Each structure stands twice: as C-alpha cells, then as structure tokens.
Amino acid sequence: MIVIWVGIAAVLSRFALHLEDTLQVAARVPGSESDAARRAQSELPAGDAEYAVLVARGIDPRSTTRDAGRLDSLVAAIRTVPLVTAVRAYQGAGDSLLLGDGGTVVLAVLPPVEELPHGAIPLLRDCTRPLAARWAADGVTLRWTGEQALNYDLRRASARDASVAERRALPVTAVILVLAFGTIVAASLPVLVGLLTIVCALGAAGLVGRALPLSLLLQSVVTMIGLGVGIDYGLLMVSRFREAREAGMSRGEAGAVVASRGTRTILLSGMAVMVGFAGLLAVPLEELRSVGFGGLVAVAFAVALATTLLPRLLVLLGPALDWWRLRTPSPVSAGAWQRWGRWVTSRPVAVMVVAGLPLLWLAWHATRLRVRTPRENWLPASLESVAGTEDLRAMGLAALLQRVRVVVRLPDHGDVLSQQGWAAVREVSALLLADRRIEAVVSFARFDSERPPSRLTFAGTPRRARDAYLSEDRRTVLLDAIPTEQATPDVMTAFVGDLRHSLRARPADARDVLVGGLPAFQLDYSKRVAGYLPRVVLFVLAGTFVALGVGLRSVLIPAKA
Incomplete structure (x- = not known):
C-alpha cells in the first residue's frame, strides 16, 4: 500500500506542478442573456x-507628435x-471614448472567454513593461x-494570500500537534497526510x-480543505493507535483496531463533507x-x-512513534x-438555551445576506x-468599464438600412438615452433621424466603426x-434590470434584443x-x-445533527 501511494503521489505531482496552465x-454565466x-x-467583424x-x-496623442508616436509604439x-x-486606439474625433484628461486608453481585443488561456494578461503586461520603464522618467504610467x-x-491574489496563510498556519499546527502527542514523529504523520492530500488533489485537478474548465479558485480551496481535513483525519487515526498501544495491544492489534473503528468514523465524516461540496456541482457557474x-x-x-496509507505507516513505525520525545503529555482523565x-x-x-441563543442570533444575520455587486474601494x-x-476614474473614463452593450438583431427580411430596421434600432437607442443614468449611446451611426441614411452616406461611414458595431x-x-x-x-446593475423589464415589449421589427456588458454579467451572476x-x-x-442515516443506522441522530 505504501508503494502504491508513493507511485500515485509521484504521478499526480507532475500534473500539480503544471496546474495553473490548465x-x-x-x-461567465453560461446560458444567461449577458452570455448570449x-x-x-x-460575431461582428471587429467585435470586442x-x-x-x-x-x-501622461500620453495625449492630440498634444504632441512625441505622444502620438508613443501611442503608435504601444499599438x-x-x-x-x-x-x-x-x-x-485613438485615431480621431470618432474615438473620443478612448481619450481622457491627461491620458488615453488602448483596447486589446481578446479571444472568447472560453478560449482565453491563463497567461493572457501576463503576456500583455510583458509586452508593455519595457515601454513603461523607458517612459517612466517623463511621468508616463501604463x-x-x-x-x-x-x-x-x-x-492570483486570492491564491497567493491563501498560500501565505497556509505557510503561517502550518508551523503553528505542527507545534500544537507536538504539544498534543509529545513526539515529533507522531506529530508529523497528520501533517504528512495533509500535505499528500494537497499534492494528490491538485494533481487530480490538473x-x-x-x-473540463476549472477556475483558478480551485487552488485555494484544495490547499485549505486538504490541509485542514487531512490533518484532522490523521490526528484521529494516530490518537486511536496510541490509545490502543497504551491499552497493551501489539502494534498489529492496534493497527487492526484503528483500521476497523477509525475507518468507519472517517468514512462517515468524509461522506457528509463531500455531500456538501457535491451540492455546488449543480450550480452552472464554473x-x-x-x-x-x-x-x-x-x-x-x-x-x-x-x-489506507496511515494505518500501514502506524503499524510499520510502531514504537518509533515515541522517538524524538520533547515532552510527556498529561491528558485530561476520562x-x-x-x-x-x-x-x-x-x-x-x-444547556440548550445557553448554547442555542448565540447560534440563533448568528443564524438570524443570514436573513440580511444580499448577493450584489460590492461597493467601490473594496x-x-x-x-x-x-x-x-483608479487611473480611469481620474481621467474621467470610469464609465468605459461599466458600459452596457445592447445587441439588436433584426429579422431576415430587413436590415438596419431599411425603414423598419432603422426604426426598431432607433427605438432602443431612444429608450437608452431617455434614462438619466446614461450619458450617451455609441454605435456606427447616430439614430436621431427618423429615416435611415442613404446607401451613399452609409458607404462614407468609417470602416472601423461599421466593423465594430454592425454585422456584415x-x-x-x-x-x-x-x-x-x-x-x-x-x-x-439596477439599470440593466430596469432596461430588460422595459424591453419585454420589444420593438415589433426587432427579432431579438440582448443586454450585455459587465453590469449585465454582474446581475446575471447574482x-x-x-x-x-x-x-443547494x-x-x-x-x-x-x-x-x-446509512452510516449510523438511525433516523433520530441524523435529524438532530
């Protein structure tokens, strides 16, 4: 059994090392309106x-040729x-959304989110880092x-913070285990189980x-749960083995007792915990x-x-569990x-009143839980x-990240240059502009005229505007x-909810109207x-x-639990 687990850990550790690459x-919220x-x-020719x-x-392409050249270098x-x-990037008056007070903005269009690899953002930062270092003396920041x-x-910050917390907690846990067992060998076994749990679980995830798509959040969960549960179960088995040895049993007999009684307890506990995590698999969010x-x-x-592994190690070590004794524990008497x-x-x-009232008070606060977008500066x-x-906010461009992106699909018998199609899109545009939370509506054209532009006028529309806002x-x-x-x-987020409610009576000449963008995603996610x-x-x-109920062969005990 020991050899088998060494082989499993060796194989899975290779996948664990490359986990971040997968x-x-x-x-995203699959099946939601924002995802659609x-x-x-x-599908747009230059969709972003x-x-x-x-x-x-610190870069204003309108002010000097040097800044215009720097923008070209960035692009x-x-x-x-x-x-x-x-x-x-900014190319003229039609790109005013990309120009702010004291700076400019460049948009790098990326593949669909399901095809976006883990290293996309680091690659972008690597390509602009040399330019940022070269221009830093002139007050330019990228x-x-x-x-x-x-x-x-x-x-990344969540995974890093979890790793730091675990490195701090592990020595404290080791000290507590040494104080509990009195020997370094006995205290190291639960830690070994916890570490092996993390390696094997991360390898399986890799x-x-x-x-299958897995989120980076998995790393923090596996390390925290694996370390905590692994040490907990290891502590139980080592304690049972030592108690059996102190009762006069041989190490073989003590191992048999641990394997029979301890295994049942751990299986029952593990099943209950796994059921809780299995409930999250039903939620269609990655x-x-x-x-x-x-x-x-x-x-x-x-x-x-x-x-499986720990009982074999306990039997193998036997008296060696008491090696490197640092203190003689004095357990509280039975x-x-x-x-x-x-x-x-x-x-x-x-006892029920004294213990139950604080629990009820804490449970009552669950009624105040609200799933919503966090406030600013969190x-x-x-x-x-x-x-x-924060730079965007200082430049007056914070709205760029919160823009609501509305897609209007017209029926097959008419396009946006037809009277019916133009009227349908114009109605949606007017609905947006009528809301005081909206500053402006940007598209390939201004929908302020009742009649669509002529084919000649449309041909004069900048190509980049047509490709970004209109299908072929x-x-x-x-x-x-x-x-x-x-x-x-x-x-x-509230605006998106109001807009969708208003669009339920969609224009008769529009086949479909979809509301997307970051605020729509946040609403759909919540x-x-x-x-x-x-x-769940x-x-x-x-x-x-x-x-x-199956493990305890009872109905009353699970109901109380």
Whole structure:
C-alpha cells in the first residue's frame, strides 16, 4: 500500500506542478442573456466582446507628435502578442471614448472567454513593461485593467494570500500537534497526510482540467480543505493507535483496531463533507463548480490516505512513534470528561438555551445576506488592475468599464438600412438615452433621424466603426450605452434590470434584443447564485441526512445533527 501511494503521489505531482496552465481566470454565466450578448458581439467583424484595457496616463496623442508616436509604439507592441485579435486606439474625433484628461486608453481585443488561456494578461503586461520603464522618467504610467485583468489579479491574489496563510498556519499546527502527542514523529504523520492530500488533489485537478474548465479558485480551496481535513483525519487515526498501544495491544492489534473503528468514523465524516461540496456541482457557474470539485477531491483523498496509507505507516513505525520525545503529555482523565457529560445531560433545557441563543442570533444575520455587486474601494489597492481603474476614474473614463452593450438583431427580411430596421434600432437607442443614468449611446451611426441614411452616406461611414458595431449582413447592431461618471456599479446593475423589464415589449421589427456588458454579467451572476442557493441547501441537508442515516443506522441522530 505504501508503494502504491508513493507511485500515485509521484504521478499526480507532475500534473500539480503544471496546474495553473490548465486553470481559467475568466468568468461567465453560461446560458444567461449577458452570455448570449457576448457571443453575438463576437460575431461582428471587429467585435470586442472580450478585451483588456491599457490605461496610458501622461500620453495625449492630440498634444504632441512625441505622444502620438508613443501611442503608435504601444499599438505595435500589443499587436505582437499572439492572443490579440485586434487593437483599438485613438485615431480621431470618432474615438473620443478612448481619450481622457491627461491620458488615453488602448483596447486589446481578446479571444472568447472560453478560449482565453491563463497567461493572457501576463503576456500583455510583458509586452508593455519595457515601454513603461523607458517612459517612466517623463511621468508616463501604463497599467492593464478591465474585467479580464481584474479577474486575473483577484484570483492570483486570492491564491497567493491563501498560500501565505497556509505557510503561517502550518508551523503553528505542527507545534500544537507536538504539544498534543509529545513526539515529533507522531506529530508529523497528520501533517504528512495533509500535505499528500494537497499534492494528490491538485494533481487530480490538473488532470481533469485538461478536459473540463476549472477556475483558478480551485487552488485555494484544495490547499485549505486538504490541509485542514487531512490533518484532522490523521490526528484521529494516530490518537486511536496510541490509545490502543497504551491499552497493551501489539502494534498489529492496534493497527487492526484503528483500521476497523477509525475507518468507519472517517468514512462517515468524509461522506457528509463531500455531500456538501457535491451540492455546488449543480450550480452552472464554473467558479462554484470548481470550488465544489476541489473540495470533493480533497476530502476524498484525505479519507483514502487516512484509511489506507496511515494505518500501514502506524503499524510499520510502531514504537518509533515515541522517538524524538520533547515532552510527556498529561491528558485530561476520562473521569473529568464523564463528569462533564453527566452535568450537560442532567440539564438539557438550560444547556440548550445557553448554547442555542448565540447560534440563533448568528443564524438570524443570514436573513440580511444580499448577493450584489460590492461597493467601490473594496479591492486591494496594490493590484495593477485596481490602480488602472483608479487611473480611469481620474481621467474621467470610469464609465468605459461599466458600459452596457445592447445587441439588436433584426429579422431576415430587413436590415438596419431599411425603414423598419432603422426604426426598431432607433427605438432602443431612444429608450437608452431617455434614462438619466446614461450619458450617451455609441454605435456606427447616430439614430436621431427618423429615416435611415442613404446607401451613399452609409458607404462614407468609417470602416472601423461599421466593423465594430454592425454585422456584415447589417442585421445585427451593437449599441454601447455609456453611463454617467456618477453611476456606480450598483446603479448600473439596477439599470440593466430596469432596461430588460422595459424591453419585454420589444420593438415589433426587432427579432431579438440582448443586454450585455459587465453590469449585465454582474446581475446575471447574482441571480444565478441566488436562484440555486435554496436547491443547494436542500440537496446538502437531504444528502447529509441520508449519509448519516446509512452510516449510523438511525433516523433520530441524523435529524438532530
């Protein structure tokens, strides 16, 4: 058994080392309206449904030829990145959205989110870092931000912080185990189980991630759950083995007792925990599914290691468990715990009130839980994408990240240059402009005239504007609703909800109207989580009840639990 686990750990460790290459940092809500709008934008000739934003402060291409040359250098450098499908930068009056106070913005158009690799944002930062260093003396700063950059930075920061926390907690845990067992050898076994659990679970995730999409959040979940549960189960098995040895059993007999009694306890506990994580697999969001998968795999490996490898190690070590003794533990006598148990069971009502009231008070706060977009300034200021967002705000371009992207699809019998098609798109544009939360609407044309432009006038429209906002058959039109500078993320999320409600009575000449963009994604994400929460809770309660009922062969005990 020991040889088998060494082989498993050796194989899976290779996949664990390359895990980050298979994990995704992007987020989406499959099957939602925002996802459908994103896909529709990707079909435009120069659609930029997925993009990263380079904020260049200190560069004003209108002021000097030097700044114009610097902007050209940025565009040329970004185009060398293989993942970039197009680059949008300021070229004239039609690109005013990309020009702010004291700086400009460059958009790097990226592949669809499901095809976006983990290293896309680092590649973009690497290509502009030499230019940033060269121009820093002139007060120029280059920072990448946008939805994809924020997702990448947040998940990387989360994984890094979790790793730091684990490195700090591991020595403290080791000290506690040494104090509990009194010897270094006995204390090291639970830690060994925890570390092996992490390696095997991360390796399994790396293997599965080659075929199925998994989020970068999985790393933090696996390391935290794997270390905690692995040490917990290892502690139980080592304690049972030492108790059996102190009772006069041989190491073979003690190993048999541990394998029979300890295994049943750990299997029962592991089943209950795995049911909880399995409930998240039912939520059609890659982040939550990744959390569920990571927790499920980590607990499964912790159970397997504690019930197969650890008993063999305990029997093999035998008296060696007491090597390197640092202290002689003085455990609390069984009589003290028996007296405590009798005291509790003799006063059930009083104990229930004293212990239950604080729990009820904490549970009551769950009714105040609201799934919504966090308020401003909640992100770590040290992240480049967060600093870039602050630069956008200082330049008066914060609305760029919060624009609402409305896709209007026209029926097959008419395009946007027909009277019916033009009227349908114009009606949607007017609806957007009528809301005081919207500053302007940007598209390939201004829809302020009742009649569509002539074919000759349309031919004079800049090619880049047509490709970015109009499909080749002229039946799919993109409208960018630019919010006011005062509109917060919460305000824009509420606007999307109001807009969708108003669009239920869609123009008769429009086949479909889809509302997308970052605010729409945030609304869809919140609704998806809130919609599945009751089902997940019900599944976890029912699954845990069944697991405990089968394991304990009782109905009353699982109900109390």
